[in-house]
Amino acid sequence: MTKLIKYLKPFLFSIVIVIVLFFIQSLAELYLPTLMSDIVNNGIAKSDNTYILNTGKTMILVALGDGICVIIANFIGSQVAIKFGKRLRSMIFTKAENFSLHEFDKVGTASMITRTTNDIVQVQQLLVMIMRMMISAPLMCIGGIILAAHKDAKLTLIFAVSLPLLIIVIGIFLLKGLPYFTAIQKKLDKLNLVTREGLTGIRVIRAFNNINKEKKKFNNANIELRDTSLTVNRIMAGLMPFMMVILNVTQLAVIWFGAIRIDSGSLQVGDMMAFIQYAMQIMFSFLMLAMMFIMIPRAEASAVRISEVLDMKPEIVDSKNTKNSGAERGYIEFKDVTFSYPGAEQPALNNISFSAKPGEITAIIGGTGSGKSTLINLIPRFYDIDSGSILVDGVDSRELSQKELRSKIGFVPQKAVLFTGTISDNIKFGNREASNDEVEHASKVAQAYDFITDMKDGFDSVIAQGGSNVSGGQKQRLSIARALVRRPEVYVFDDSFSALDFKTDAKLRAALKSETKQSTVIIVAQRISTVMEADRIIVLDEGRIVGMGTHRELLNSNEVYKEIASSQLSEEELA
Template sequence: MLKTLGAQIREFKKDSLLTPVFMILEVFMETIIPLMMASIIDQGVEAGNIHHIYVMGAWMVVAACFSLFCGVMGGKYGARASAGFARNLRKAMYENIQSFSFSNIDKFSTAGLVTRLTTDVTNLQNAYQMLLRMCVRAPISLICAMCMAFFISPRLASIYLVAVIILGIILAIITVRAHHYFMEVFPKYDDLNASVQENVSAIRVVKAYVREDYEKNKFRKASQNIYNMFVKAESILAFNNPVMQITVYSCILAISWVGAKMIVGGTLTTGELMSLLTYCMNIMMSLMMLSMVFVMLAMSVASAERICEVLNEKSDITNPENADKTVPDGSITFDHVTFRYSRTSAKPVLSDIDLSIKSGETIGIIGGTGSSKSSLVNLISRLYDVSEGRVLVGGKDVRSYDLDTLRNEVSVVLQNNVLFSGTIYENLRWGDEHATDEECRHACELACADEFIERFPDGYNTYIEQGGTNVSGGQKQRLCIARALLKKPKILILDDSTSAVDTATDAKIRRAFLTEIPNTTKLIIAQRISSVQDADRIIVLDNGELNGFGTHEELLQTNAIYRDVYESQTGGGGDFDEGGAA
């Protein structure tokens, strides 16, 4: 874990080294000042030597100014180092997340990743700054003050030693007990973020079902859980202050009592007693700072582990050595493919899929809910890797291709259409960032999106809200199809992406595909038979197995599932699941 986190310090190593150096110099100056003060009292005030008072006073001002300078510089470099460390952590995590395959993403919740990028990184940033400053300042100050106290009077310094041991044991107990609660807080943050994310993204559904009170209660409960944990932890930490004060004041009373007797006996001067009292405060405050450092580090350990989980997660789909940079054509072959989302799964999602698709063919894919239609097409662009067998594109195993090359030649319009905040032009150019306005308009004509875009006052410069909330489901689907077409792919996959489009528009889109992109292999997942019956061939999936593969006419004659669905839809408007169950 330390190696993983340490690698993110990078260009801030200099700042990380200078911070403790300035902290040590600041402590050294603070340790000298009480000795100067003792000298002023003993050799200046009591001896009546005004010159000595002026000289030592001047040196005290110099030491104080230098101490202030070192403190300011330590704060400056510490802030730069910790902020830079946090920046590098966020950047490294975000870049690593972008490299994840779908199977890697499945291991983390969205809310959990957001918490790691925000709350956990902030905790680690604060802990790193305390590590560079307080973790250096507190122990050095404690050691220096203790050494100077023993130098002045070993008898009185022994009082400090006893107090330090007792206080250290008490603070250790407090820290350990508080750490237990802090470790439980951060998973609660995931629940809180998940509550907010679901509520905001599904606000229309919440309002449609009048569930505002339910969502408020869910958020209140998640927030209350965090509150309860922090109250328990802080209630334990609250003992720090009274324990510290009791110890400090006890030490002051003991030193004053014993010190006064020693002054009367002539074995201690007044100035030395004042220095010892100053060192008493230094020692006790150093212990207080150390206790807070331990608490912060205890909190940050949980955050560090969660961050390292993301940083150490490596994509299980990577580019091979000497990867192919060219996809010859859009032909697709499934060579006895079996697929599981998890290696420990007993039953595969896809079982022994064996079929071959020619380049330029239009292939329909039909199957009931849960028949693994989307899983099948996800293997083509290598969003997942097969468990057994091979998937070939252009006659080559997809695992031999450069990932960017393969995915640039396979356009996928997903079942859940996603648009980003920005203009229509900006959304379309996700398909090709260099596409001209004319190419964007032509792609929209093929997807039958031009007809509603031109009705907008700002046309193609119309601003799309986040998630595409200001366009209808059918409009969103057509924009996503146009975006995919701009890639000019060799393979186009439509994953139930015309479900919100009326049948007439659906037919127009399919006719445009036939005439405008004849050399592109088109895979159309649909629930409606009418959406795929004109395809060159149709795949029928049933519970992850290939149940049929042929033309519309062939399947009507040979495939019972396909025939039942066709008859139910043409006779009574039923859907695939109803037909499949009939």
């Protein structure tokens, strides 16, 4: 929790006001028993109605001031907690936006969601409690002891027994419950993961009749969270009865020994009544502290998880001395590039060297796991390479700012991703400044215009979460339109035509040829028909380039390419 304190600086003034208000409230609470004691000793005992009325008015004013301070302090404190939570959520989201794909894999999407929601709520609740109790509880405890001792020092010896006993009991329960609070957050992560997989993969689950299996998986995760929560709640539920027993025994002892001292003439009745009030204030201040300490372990576990994200250093950062692009727009060159995924025994790519120029189509083909998508992901710098260099417009991509580098690229991923919103919004995601005419033109080139206009609301038709209300081929065409409306220097298509039929594929490639003639085009494909017209075809096998040339050249000289072509083309087409 201490690591998050530095993020409270913008709210420091409000926190000080809250603390001051609770300080005044605590003083008022401590003053009321003294006034009550004076009424009994000096008013009721002496039948002085005027004194009773005047002191009563003072008590009413003090109580009103007490109430006003509490209301204002709670209002401001709640605002601080909510704004603090908003700031943490924004910081986590902004931080996550700068993470590399490796860092996302390391934290996990489900865990990121839990940290952004549940963990921050736990910290918010503790912050409200701390602002309230940080001043009130210690002041009520210390002030209560001082004022109780002022009324009767000998009677305060009761606290020498009850308070240490109370502290020991609270400590034992907290030590037993602490490990479970950390476990709860991990169980919540697991439940979120299972829920997310179950909902996003519902089609596959139904297709393979695995609904009961997924229900069982969810129930297991749910039961684990329930059992852990019940365990820690049982532990903490046992704390309150013990505390109430100590509280009631303390009150009984005060009344018992107080009555003896009144009988001996050492204590007045009013002072004993005030002493009982102070005893309750002291014990309740410990109750408040105990409630806060119950919240601390879980909030501390949450704070650690939040800090892990905020303290994580992004692996991919802009160079301190970023350079501007070179003169040749759209020029891409790989120079002896080697790349390994974190923790992998073997590099995914080995000594990759090639160039792609504007006005040319460079295609990449190879078997499953040959490194095609990995190579493509290095161009926009989703990962950093181990050795070698990737030049963009003649400049090492690591020396360009990430924003400038990615502004040059129209990227169409292997798995088409659409966002909740209209079709127009999804296409304009590539260029927020695009006009409606540009959006329409991009959709026509991407062969998406016909199916869009056939929809009820056309370009204003709403895309459901994850694009679940459009087909795989429609998703791919919308993703391609999104890249086209950007008008980038470099087009990168990562197996973006796989869901299209051969007719649509051919029409799309023909339209793209004229649209992208001023740009560099890099295509990853499984189909020979998609790459055979490329100016340069790169053949990958086990992370290495095993062939490079035109379709006809590779058919005559490269066995890997010939094997792929033979599996897809007839003998007449191969001839």
